[in-house]
Amino acid sequence: MSDEKTMPEVRTNGLIKMRTSDLIALIVFFVISIIAFFPSVRNTMYKNVSLNSWILVILTFCVPIYNIIAAYLSLGKKTESVGE
C-alpha cells in the first residue's frame, strides 16, 4: 500500500510526524554548531587550525552516522510490525 498522502489530507493532518529523536538531533546539531563559533572555541588552535574547523568536521561526520542508525532502527521497527 502506498504511504503517499493526498494534498487535502496533508493540509488537514500534516505530512508526517517528526520523531522525537530527530528533533533532539536537530537541536543538538544547532547548539554544537553555534558553540563552535564562540570566541573561546574559535580562538583555540590545534595543529595551527582553529578548533571551530575541527568541531565542524566531527559534527558533519556525525550527521550521516546518526541518520544511518536512525534509518536502520526504523526499518527494523517496520519489519517487526509487518511480521506481527
Place this chain on the structure above:
Amino acid sequence: MKTLELTIVIVYAVAMLAIGFYFRSRASKTASSFWSAESNVGVLVNAFALLATVMSGGGMMGNIGLGATLGLAYIACANLGSGAGLGMGALLVARPLRKSGAKTISEFIKMRFPNKAIALLVPIVIAIAYTVYLVAQMKASGTVGQYLLGVDFNLALIITWAIFTVYVMIGGMLAVTWTDFLQGMLMMLVTVVTSVAALMHFGGFDAMINMATEYYPQMGQLHLPLLSYAGFFFVWVFIGLCSPHILMRVSTAKNPFGAAVSLHGGMILITIFTVCTIFILSTASRCVIGVDVPDNKDAAFLYLIEVIFNPFWKGLTAAAIFAAIMSTAAGLLIAAAAAISNDIIVGIFKPDMEEKKQARLGSLMVFVVSFIVLLFSFNPPEYITVLYTQAMNFLVCSLMIPLLAGLWWRRATDSGALAALIAGGGSYAILFFGMELPTFSEMFISLPIALVARLWAAC
C-alpha cells in the same frame, strides 16, 4: 596548447556526450522520464551523483583558491555546512517530500499552497538563483581551459557550455544522473590521489600547515567578521534543506528508504571530499603560491597541479574539474529549466499540454536558459564561491520558511507562505544591494523577517 592534457579532456567530453545520446529515446518519451529519470535510480549511483551535483567547479577549484587565499577556516564553514545540510535535508525534507508525491520543491509548494502568485514567484526565484550559480561554474571552466590546457578563456567557456547543454537537452535527468555518477567517481579519485601526493610531497600535514602558516599567518584562523563565517556555514546547511537541484535527486530514487540512504551516502562522500580539498589541497596550494596571492585567486589549485604532477595527471585533473563544473551545471540547468517549463508555462498557462510535448518544451527551455547563462559568463566575478553562495543565500531567504512551514506545520496558510516568500527574498535583495553588511550575514536578518511575516499573515 598541451596535447596530452587536451586529449584526455576530449575523451572525457566524448564519453559524456555518448551518455546523453544513449538516453535520448527514453528521455523524450514522457515528462516524467525527462525530469525524474523514471524514478528508478539506485543508491550508489545517486550517492555519487549527489557528490558531483553538490561539489561544483567551486568545490573542486574555487574552494581551494578561497581556502588558500582567505584561510581554510573560511571555506571549511561552507563545505562542512553543505555536508551537514544534506543530513538536515534527510531529516526534515527528503522523507516528507517524497511521501507528498511532488517531484520538485516548487511543485510541492504549489500543491501545498494553491495560490497563483506563489506558483509564479517560486520558479522565478529558482531561475534567478540558478542563473547566477551557473555563471560562477562557467568561470571555472574558462580558468581551467586557460591554465591547464593552454586554451583561450572564452573558447574553453563556449566548448564546456556546448557539451553540457547538448547532453542535458537530449538526455534529460537520466543523462544528468548517469554522467553525474561517472563525474562524481572521477572527482573523488582525483581529489584523494592528489591529496595523498601533496601530503607525500610536503612531508605530511604538520609540515604543510606550518609552511602555509609561515606564508600566511591567518591560514587556520577565523580572522574575518564572525557573521561571515557563521553565515557561510548556515547558508550551506539551509541550502541542503531547500535546494531543488539537490533534492530533485530524491525523486529519482526507487523508494523513500533508497532516497534517504542516497542522501547519507552522498553526505559521507562530500565530507571526505571536503576534508581532502580544504585541509590538504588548500594548504598545499598556499605552500606553492607562497606569500603573494595570484591575480586569479580561483587558479591556486592549478598552480599546485603544475608544480607536483606530470602531464597525464594534469589532464586527468582538468577532466575532473570539468566533470565538477558540468555535473553541477547540468543539475542546475535542469532545475532552472524545470522551474520555467514545468512550473510556469505548463503549470500556469498550459496545464493540459501533452506529456511528449512537455518533454520537448523542457528540452527547449534547457537551451534558452543555458544560452542566457553563456551571455553573462564573459564578464566573470573575482571569487566564484562567493558569487554562487550569494545566489543560494537569496534562494534560502525566499523559500526556506514557506517550505518548512508547508512540510511540518499543518495550519500553514497560502497567505502566510506568500508573505514569507516576499518578505524573505525582498529583504535579502534590499540588504544585499543597499547595505554594507559582512558577507553572507544577510540571512540572519532576512530569515527572521520571513518568519515574522509568515506568523503575522497567519494571524
